[in-house]
Amino acid sequence: MIRRVRSADENRDDEDDWHSGSRSQWRWEFEEDRVIHQRILSRSVRQSFTLIAIEHRRVLDGRMQKFADAMKSISWASVFWTSMPIDNLLSKRPTQLWLSSFGLIFFATTLPSIFVDPAYSGIPQLLRPMIRADTLRFTPLQLRNGSAGEDIHSPGIGSFHLLRDRLPLPDYEARRSNITVEGREMLLRFEDFVNFNGWYVITGSHDPSGDAVSFSLSGRTLxxxxxxxxxxxxxxxxxESGSMPTLGSANGTAPTRHMPLQRLDRLMFDYSIGIEHWIVRIVGFTCAGVMGVGSGVAGFLHKPQIGRNLFAAALAVFGSILMWSSFNSFAQWGFAEPLTIVLGCLNFIQGLQIFFWQKMTWPLAWITGFIVLVLGLTQPDRVVLGVTVCVFVLTTVFLSFGFYMRRTQIASAWKIFKSDFEMYSNLWEELLKDxxxxxxxxxxxxxxxxLKASTGNPSLHRQLQRRRVTEGRGGGSEAADDGDGEDEQLSSNSRAPQSGQAARKGRGALVMLRLFGGLKVRASNATGTQIRTLRDLEQGTLRRRPSVASSHRSTEHLPTSPSHRRDDLIKFMRGGSGRFSEASHQSAWQDIDVLDAKTFGTxxxxxxxxxxxxxxxxxxTSIDQLYIQASALHPLLQHLVIKWASVSSGMFLYRGFSASKDHQGVSSNAGPHNQRSCDTFESWEHAKIRFIDEEFKFTHGVKWAQLKKPGRAFEKVMRKHRGDVSRVLDICRQSITFKTVQDVELCLKAIAADPTVKIxxxxxxxxxxxDARDTGGYRDCLINLRILEENAVALGLDTHVCEVQLILESFAKQKTSDGHKRYVKFRNMKAE
Structure with a gap:
């Protein structure tokens, strides 16, 4: 079918040709094989076009949102080792239920703080913010010098008074009160009941060691x-700040560290429903609970990215509120809790970390719990030790169990794949003995x-778009013939433009593809003026028509026939001296406009x-775009691997029939219905493909590698590439098998020297x-490349990265279906 044709003066063998840098002069015959190749390419492009025509919505991109499809085959413990642990974890039902339940509990426990009865810890209700009393009693429980209980003989303060809306009571009410000392207690009596929502103490003139640091205030309330x-x-x-009891004491009598040492100074306790209460209790805690529920619901609705953002926002909001509360407390009363500041900062940082970068989420959570525990142990007067200990212990147990499960699964995976690993290792050791x-x-x-040194830029190891070029504002008719006066301005995210003849080739080919539907016209010899004309032609199709009056060059007219005008235009673009000139190309616009009006193109x-x-x-960013490109590129890659295999003794997996195979492994004309098929590796000369109908189905022949299944592509994107579809480089792939390492080396040289591809x-x-442990002992040479062949450029496929595997026959024969199933299970356990 496809034969290699050598030039008459070519008398050296293939290996010497590639070593010396000269290339064998190959050409494809324009007969049956060329027709079949074009029909296959046309069919691939037609199928992709039909898909877009009948389905205007996203096909595979819509399925990308269903993280559960990519995570269903791995356990929850392995999810932590994926590239997006939070997103992937939210696809699991237990996580969704846990987050929703936690958010509901959090919301339910903080909501009552809006309606707390003043009899419970003395915090007034939101709807009745004032406490009404006529007598108040101050009782010291512990002094700064350590005295407590019956050892205390004085109140330990100078006096105390009441506040209303953060201000002392008016003079007319204060004058109707009196303070008396009865033993160690101090009483404040009013002639009638008064309303208050705060109070303050004033230090006495005695020694600071005798100040009360633990005390209670009781009132005769109505x-x-x-x-x-x-x-x-x-x-x-x-x-804490008078608005709520500390986390360390349910009855609000924990010792305070904020009793001033300065004499006749104040320590205020404000019960008013201030802005900090609204933000901390109502806005902060309530929103955090709602966001927790929302993240679980978003995961259930297959929107884990939204759920992760809600979860991160809940942590960031909660941390911000804690920090704001601390700064507000310090600004008003001169003190702030170290626990509140540290916990707020850590929660805010972890929220940002989850939002922008999900890795190391759980170790950071453990570090947060450890720091909170340390603060709780060093400051027992302001922290509930039970809560911090529970948080730290639960986080530690959770992470330890996850590490244990992960280690167990890896061990199980190796046990499953151990036989394959040993088999591949033995093959490798035998190879090294030769x-x-x-x-x-x-x-x-x-x-x-x-080759790695020349292709080592990691930013290019992705599926990228073509470099875009925008037009400059300069005139179009004054370009110099030397090609240096190019008025292009690159977009902000593009690289420097090509220079010289290579750039002119690209631009000329692009214009031809757009104007004439992919017709191959070489414009490598075009001058700067011709390049300017091509640019005007391309831009004028949609934006403007060149003005004849602005040109002072030849005004030679084109023939009236559209075909003649088109032929002269092609001749001009090829760099010839046809009658088509820059000044006269306006008369060709009518024909070009008709062509463009029929095509919705670039x-x-x-x-x-x-x-x-x-x-x-x-x-x-679209996996639909990648699969459309790969579908059209598939037949082009097939022909390239055929060419490379032909110069390096490469083989392909061939399906024939055992009863009809001759000594060379070529299938006879016996029918397939009563024959038993068998798979062997054959050179291309022996692997004859027989097409039985117009749909190109074949009963036997080369078993070409198919496009990567979308389900597996989703798994790689979600598990390994953090949702970045541009990292998938093996949707379109083929493999070549070799008997010896020398043949692999020869094929790699052929690929590297091929001008139609770029590694x-x-x-x-x-x-x-x-280290072959990562691949279970399997070894090959894997090449990712872009195809720059004329059809690939014409169809816009020259940016798509495909994959070619060079495999030794001894390794390829061991790739059985059962072995692949074991590898898939091994891969799922590792969450890859």
Whole structure:
């Protein structure tokens, strides 16, 4: 079918040709094989076009949102080792239920703080913010010098008074009060019941060591609607800023560290429903609970990214509120809790970390719990030790169990794949025993290292868009013929433009593709004026028509026939001296406009692209785009691997029939219905493909690698590439099998010397220094490349990165279906 045709003066063998840098002159015959090739390519493009035509919505991109599809085959413990642990974890039902339940509990426990009865810890209700009392009693419980209980003989303060809305009571009410000392207690009596929502103490003139640091305040209060007053606790030393009891004491009598040492100074306890209460209790805690519920619901609705953002926002909001509360407390009362500041900062940082970068989430959570525990142990007067201990212990147990499960699963995975690993290892050891193979492996590694040095830019190891070029504002008719006066301005995320003849080739080819539907016209000899004309032609299709009056050159008219005008235009673009001139091309616009009116193509874009060049700042974001590109590129890659295999004794997996195969492995004309098929590796000359109908189905022949299944592509994107579809480089792939390492080396040289491809990345897993444990002992040479062949450029496929595997026959024969199933299970356990 496809034969290699040599020139008459070519008399050296293939290996010497590639070593000397000269290339064999190949051409494809324009007969049956050429027709079949074009039909296959046309069919691939037609199927992709039909898909877009009948389905205007996203096909695979919509399925990308269903993280559960990519996570269903791995356990929750392995999810922590994926590239997006929070997103992937939210796809699990237990996580969704846990977050929703936690958010509901958090919301339910903080909501009552809006309606707390003043009899409980002395905090007034939101709807009745004032406490009404006529007598208040100050009782010291512990002094700064350590005295407590019956050892205390004085109140330990100078006096105390009440506040209303953060201000002392008016003079007319203060004058109707008196303070008395009865033993160690101090009483404040009023002639009638007064309303207050705060109080303050004033240090006495005695020695600071005798100051009260733990105390309670009780009052003879009258409830709303009540008839008889009764005594109840309305305050104490353990109330943080007076608005709530500290986390360390339920009755609000924990020792305070904020009693001033300065004499006749004040320590205030404010019960008013201030802005900090609204923000901390109502806005902060309530929103955090709602966001927790929302993240669980978003995961259930297959929107884990939204759920992760809600979860991160809840942590960030909670941390911000804690920090704000601390700063507000310090600004008003001169003190702030270290725990509140540290916990607020850590929660805010972790929220940002989850939002922008999900890695190391759980270790950071453990570090947060550890720091809170340390603060709780060093400051027992302000922290609930039970809560911090529970948080730290639960986090530690959770992470420890996750590490244990992960280790157990890895051990189980290796147990499943152990036989395959040993088999591949034995094959590798036998290969190393052969001196010729060892020398070839070293030579192959040297070639691979040199290619890596030239293709080592990690930013290019992605699926990228074509480099876009926008037009400058300069005139279009004054370009110099030397091609230096180019008025292009690159977009902000593109690289420097090509220079010289290469750039002119790309631009000329691009214009031809747009104007004439992919017709191959070489414009490598075009001058600067011709390039300017091509640019005007391309831009004028949608934006403007060149003015004849602005040109002072030849005004020679074109023939009236559209076909003649088109032929002269092509001749001009090829660099010839046809009758088509810059001044007379306006008369050809009518025909060109008719062509464009029938085609919805690249001319409708607001920019031009440079064929063969990629923009490392503009990656592909649609997996639909990748699969459309790969579908059309599939037959082109097949023909390239055929060419490379033909010069390096490469083989392909071939399906024939055992009863009809001759000594060369070629299938006979026996029918397939009563024959038993068998798979072997054959050279291309022996692998004859038989097409039985117009749909190109075949009963036997080469078993080409198919496009990567979308489900597996989703798994790689979600588990390994943090949702970045541009990192998937093996949707379109093929493999070539070889008997010896020398043939692999020869094929790698052929690929590197092929001008129609550009190597993007190379992984030589047949290197002597490579650790094969990551691949279960399997070894090959993996090449990622872009195809710059004319059809690929015409269809806009020159940016797509495909994959070619160079495999030794001894390794390829061991790739059975059962072995692949074991590898898939091994891969799922590792969450790869």
């Amino acid at each position: 409830r709303e609607g009540g008839t008889e007053p009764h005594w109840e606790t309305v305050g104490g030393s353990g109330f 001196e010729a193979s060892l020398v070839s492996l070293q030579s192959l590694d040297t070639i691979a290292q040199s 001319g409708f874009l607001g920019y031009r692209t440079v064929p063969g060049e990629v923009d490392d700042g503009n990656p592909v 993007v990345r190379l992984k030589n897993r047949m290197s002597l220094e490579d």
